[in-house]
Amino acid sequence: MPLTVAVQMDPIAGIAIAGDSTFALMLVAQARGHRLFHYQAEALNYAAGRVWARAEPVTVRPVQGDHFTLGDPIDLDLGADADVVLMRQDPPFDLGYITATHLLERIANRTVVVNDPAQVRNAPEKVFVLDYPQFMPPTLVTRSLDAARAFLAEHGEIVVKPLHGNGGKAIFKVGRDGANLSALIEVFNNTWREPHMVQAFLPDVAKGDKRIVLVDGEVAGAINRLPGEGEIRSNLAVGGSAEKTVLTATEREICAVLGPELKARGLLFVGIDVIGGRWLTEINVTSPTGIVAIERFDGSDITGMIWDAIEAKVSARR
Secondary structure, three states, rough: OOEEEEEEEHHHHHOOOOHHHHHHHHHHHHHOOOOOEEEHHHHHHEEOEEEEEEEEEEEEEEOOOOOOEEEEOOOEEOOOOOOOOEEOOOOOOOHHHHHHHHHHHOOOOOEEEEEOHHHHHHHHHHHHHHHHHHOOOEEEEOEEEEEEEEHHHHHOOEEEOOOOOOOOOOOEEEOOOOOOHHHHHHHHHHHHOEEEEEEEOOOOHHHOEEEEEEEOOEEEEEEEEOOOOOOOOOOOOOEEEEEEOOOOOOHHHHHHHHHHHHHHOOEEEEEEEEEEEOOEEEEEEEOOHHHHHHHHHOOOOOHHHHHHHHHHHHHHHH
């Protein structure tokens, strides 16, 4: 069943293909006979009930630096001429991102959009997770320095991070003495209009931050990401390393609770982050990563599972 697949992503020339989940999805789609188009979110257009993108047909190959060939651009009607849209551009989760979800929502009844654009908009990573306080570390969402100081006094050591950040960027640990907390909150308040996330520091992060991937609500695989020397951040994008892992009983409980809700929301490809085998810190729905590393360590075929689920959804609509 050859499909026309439009991939909304960052510029393909700049990706590092060795660990890029979007590129892995494109390779497998192409191997299955699907026709691929590439475009950026800024290329979306709307008029008279139609949503289209100025998109380029693309072929891909696993050779860094020579990993793609683009054809001549066309105006691709995403509601009429595409079977699937992969919404895979990286955050920031800003008004540009939100506007793209509003436009794609208008064709989601005709074209399978992964992940569901309305639910992506309603479930930003560090906000959606607030629905599951029973699994979260102590957490404060605030712009208030006084509130942050009180939280620090209660918990001893804390981490401050942007509410809509990604990839381990701008995550700061503040020690018991509170040095630089006021300056940090000042910088955050001047940089972002929204509140910020403050959490109790989890010493277990030194043992790793587990990325668990769920496909259509089911556990597909996991890796443990270890922080680099002198770091508290374990994201692979900022120098963390990966190792093979298995799920704890609590992690399986977290997945069992989240899975049905993710499936019901149309969040087909999700990556959750768990520290210390029990603390849920993020539910990544915008552009989850990690599948290449997981497949490398445990021999699973998460990419294939994702395409199986997508193809089943397309078939169910025909």
